[in-house]
Amino acid sequence: MCPLSRVSDGGARVVFVGDEHGRMRQEVDAAVAARVALARAQAELIRHHARVAELAYAQTAQIVSRSSRERDMPMRSVAAELGAAAHQHDMTVQKELSDAYDLVHRFAATVNALAHGTISMRHVSVIRDAGHRLPDEVRGAWESVVLDYAATTTPGRTKAYAGQLAEKLDPTGMTERFDTANGDREVSVEDLADGMALLQMLLPATLAHGAKDRLRRMATQTKNAANDHARNGGVEDARTVRQIEADIAADLLLTATPTIDPTTDRSPGGLGAIRAVVQIVVPVTTLTDTTDAGAMLNGHTPIDPATARKLAGDAPGWDRIMCHPVTGTVLATDRYTPTTEQVRFLRARDQHCRMPGCRQPAVRCHIDHNHEHQHGGRTHIGNLSHLCIRHHTLKTETEWTVTQRADGILEFTSPLGRTHREPPPPRVMFVPDTDPPPF
């Protein structure tokens, strides 16, 4: 199926009967209001916890002993107190108390935003995780820029943006941090219930994403071959693509070459011939070794400059992208004419599925005609954007609509009439270092 000309098959659309539309709208409004109230209550809890921690630390300050266990006692005691009242383990509560203290003292603006209901508790967690390593003198400015963005989008996207911006401001270079982090690579097994265990590999991001992508391609091809086989009267393969991915991964690790390979008869090289595809964006200044800014993998994972330069050397071709010097928004690619170049441009601009909150990489998305092709929508970048299969289907099968405004801004309208404005993702990592940061 050509993703550019997807035609609705007339499947079931969501239809409201009688006053259902009004009732649904009321419930949705009430749920939105309850979330704001919840955020406020969580901010209040954080502030109470921070004050409890302050009092406990003040008691610690009175203790003459230098034993860390003894000095920890005031916190342990009050954590047990709160834990008993809330039916929580006291270690969990103690962690909450010290986290609350840290938030109130180092991320005061974030706690304020939570109190105003403009962000959720999950936003707070990703902001703290991304900003904790920044020195005090840059964290405040970083936090205010991140909060402006967080108020308009999901925790997932906030995490990517906050991480990129922290990357840019962190005085410790990416190369140094990667070298340290890469030293921790390992394989571990965690036992789970029901005879299962989790095999985990801590790897450089390029290897991990490449491996996962290759497994997905192998599993998809296996499933397709099995389906063809079943259609011709063969035995059906009941496994899902996810299950096949796990089976192939285990098979590869245990035998070095895949032994379950239904594709070898027709496809030379079979599964072993499948290569991973990853999407990497590298600033020219990193390629020329003039900055240590690193690069972005699949639109959200920062990778170190040395790996980026090595991959750049091996890549068969590159697309040059011009970015706005302050916002990092893509302005143009250097080979922009219709067809293949349009796809390049859209990939560079969108990076991932454009549905609010979704981060499925563009390479795994469909290109959607915002104004449907069969209703006269043009094949023009001003009417095209990436949507993952799930969200493309949602748009086709329900009353969700998308309108594209200037500069690639999308306006999503829900079946209840709520509109969501969705600007293309910012690329702060690729703003030249000679320019001032975006605040």
Ligand SMILES: [Zn+2]
């Ligand atoms: Zn999506």
